[in-house]
Amino acid sequence: MKLAVYGKGGSGKTTLSASLLQFLSYFCNFRVLGIDGDHNLHLANELGATETDMQRGEQGTARDIGNDLEWLRAYFAGNNPRITADLPMIKTTPPGEGSRVLKLSEPAEWRQRYVTVIDGVELIRVGDFTSEDYRKKCYHSKTGAIEIFLKHVWEDSNEAIIVDMSAGKDVFASPLPTLFDGNIYVVKPTRKSLANAVDFLSHAKNFGVSMLVVATDISNCQEVAAIESQLERPVDGIIPHDPFFMQRDSLLLSRPPHVREASFAVLDALYNLTDLLRQLPLHDWDKILTRMLYHHEETAASWAGDKFNEQIQPGFNPFKHVKFEVSV
Ligand SMILES: Nc1ncnc2c1ncn2[C@@H]1O[C@H](COP(=O)(O)OP(=O)(O)OP(=O)(O)O)[C@@H](O)[C@H]1O
Numbered sequence: 543m544k545l546a547v548y549g550k551g552g553s554g555k556t557t558l559s560a561s562l563l564q565f566l567s568y569f570c571n572f573r574v575l576g577i578d579g580d581h582n583l584h585l586a587n588e589l590g591a592t593e594t595d596m597q598r599g600e601q602g603t604a605r606d607i608g609n610d611l612e613w614l615r616a617y618f619a620g621n622n623p624r625i626t627a628d629l630p631m632i633k634t635t636p637p638g639e640g641s642r643v644l645k646l647s648e649p650a651e652w653r654q655r656y657v658t659v660i661d662g663v664e665l666i667r668v669g670d671f672t673s674e675d676y677r678k679k680c681y682h683s684k685t686g687a688i689e690i691f692l693k694h695v696w697e698d699s700n701e702a703i704i705v706d707m708s709a710g711k712d713v714f715a716s717p718l719p720t721l722f723d724g725n726i727y728v729v730k731p732t733r734k735s736l737a738n739a740v741d742f743l744s745h746a747k748n749f750g751v752s753m754l755v756v757a758t759d760i761s762n763c764q765e766v767a768a769i770e771s772q773l774e775r776p777v778d779g780i781i782p783h784d785p786f787f788m789q790r791d792s793l794l795l796s797r798p799p800h801v802r803e804a805s806f807a808v809l810d811a812l813y814n815l816t817d818l819l820r821q822l823p824l825h826d827w828d829k830i831l832t833r834m835l836y837h838h839e840e841t842a843a844s845w846a847g848d849k850f851n852e853q854i855q856p857g858f859n860p861f862k863h864v865k866f867e868v869s870v
């Protein structure tokens with residue numbers, strides 16, 4: 543499954559992303575890949591990365607996908623003849639014949655270039671702004687790397703890719719949310735967090751993106767009731783207020799504790815949430831392809847230019863050629 547975690551700044555996105563990654567890896571035996579989609583690069587730390595993890599031995603530190611777009615585009619384009627100097631890969635370009643459409647588990651060059659392994663969890667990062675970006679680029683130009691990556695790398699049913707997103711509604715300026723099987727909005731029981739949730743969820747509804755809501759930092763059922771009443775919908779998951787999460791952000795500990803050290807209440811909550819997530823429908827390839835082509839045509843019509851429609855190969859489904867354990 544592919545999941546994205548959204549929420550107001552400080553609402554618990556990174557905490558939940560890291561907890562889910564560790565829980566799925568350690569307790570459910572999933573292969574997991576976290577993507578830090580925020581320019582405040584906190585996910586590695588939250589997963590307990592050490593200097594040694596980040597150095598990756600002889601390989602050296604991993605590159606950030608958002609700052610390596612030229613290589614990323616060329617790599618996934620493979621020898622697709624519809625991607626040329628005149629018609630370069632853009633964020634919405636669908637994979638075609640010759641493109642590299644890969645399984646998450648297969649050994650591949652992108653892994654050596656981008657992945658850092660932290661206690662069984664794989665991590666890639668979009669990356670921070672560089673000195674060349676100042677006054678020239680917004681963060682969108684970098685999160686486009688996530689769109690390209692997610693369209694070319696596909697997971698089996700016992701694998702998960704989780705993206706810890708940056709706060710804000712900018713994500714609706716792209717089709718990125720439509721690439722996930724589950725979009726999770728995290729909300730804390732505070733006025734501001736809830737106000738943001740109401741606003742974000744109404745945008746999601748207008749854009750036809752369905753969202754799961756996870757209430758976190760919850761101390762009692764009145765808080766859940768207040769959130770549900772304001773949102774006019776039930777929440778899909780509840781994560782308790784728990785010292786385990788506060789320890790994870792404590793200055794006094796050299797490394798955040800792993801989820802295997804969490805309290806029963808935390809484990810129970812994560813169990814219930816992952817149980818729900820595992821029931822999400824996966825890989826309706828026809829639907830996935832139809833949506834990708836629609837967004838590419840939309841982009842061609844709005845700003846890229848009609849000629850980009852030539853990147854669509856009529857009748858070709860790039861996903862039918864990859865052997866997945868889940869039904870194709
Ligand atoms: N269930 C919880 N119980 C107690 N504290 C929590 C809980 N969830 C999150 N927190 C605390 O809330 C703070 C913010 O969490 P986190 O960094 O995950 O938010 P974020 O949404 O990723 O923030 P940013 O937008 O800055 O990236 C942290 O100190 C974290 O420990």
Ligand SMILES: [Mg+2]
Pocket residue numbers: 555556557580584706
């Ligand atoms: Mg964060």
